[in-house]
Amino acid sequence: MANKPTAYNNRLGLKGWVYAGNYTFERYLYIGHRLSGLGLIAYMVLHIIETANRMRGEEAWAALMGLFAxxxxxxxxYLLFAAxxxxxxxxVRLLLVELGFFLGKPQEPIFPYKSSVMKHRPLTYIIMLLAGLLMALGGSSLFFK
Amino acid sequence: MRETRLWSLHILVIPVIAVLLGMHFAVQHYAPVFYGMSVEKARDFATMIERGKSTAQFVVYILLLAAGLYHGLYGTRGIIRELPLSPALAKVVDWGILTVGVLIFALGTYVTWWTFVHPGV
Incomplete structure (x- = not known):
């Protein structure tokens, strides 16, 4: 008898989206990546609807831009920019990992185990520092003219 | 194979988004830095209509719309599909997301076209 397809057994359910386990820093970046992604797509949809307001004419547009000012x-x-x-x-970091960069060479799993996450960690810190720098620069241009 | 193709496209649109979104930020949010123009002036109705008449801008916005919506909605689909959904419900999620994407893309395209053919202020 052929097996009927059943629901995917996601043991952790919603908790699996936020539970960090032993992965610490990278896991929190993963959560941040998801939250920022969801925020950005929600904004993009709203932004497209909001910019359609231009079709109601110059006054309606000016009123909307006044609100945004x-x-x-x-x-x-700024929060959107930071996200x-x-x-x-x-x-960029995830792409590098996905393509196998900065993970070290594959090794026999002999104790004490070496984690590719730890080999990748310095790059993670550098990328996050760059992100922080860009956020600060972006904020300075947006708020201080 | 289908999922691999969808995922690959999700990755391939990243450089498109990076470049085009960078241009969008430069024009709309950092006009004082890149164009020596105030943000208010950059978002002014007349300036926006004038800018929207450019073919390059029209193409850029349609591409950004398609790439951004695909990347974002594919990512959203992936997150939702991680939940323990039945195959039937997973199909509903797929079709729901596709419908939202097509509708928003149609609206964005129409607004961009409306601006492109606007007689001017």
């Missing part, structure tokens, strides 16, 4: 929206704009920078920089 408020300090609250400046902060929201985009973090997502992009961490995405």
């Amino acid at each position: 408020s300090p609250v929206f400046k902060i929201v704009e 985009a920078v973090f997502h992009a920089m961490n995405g």
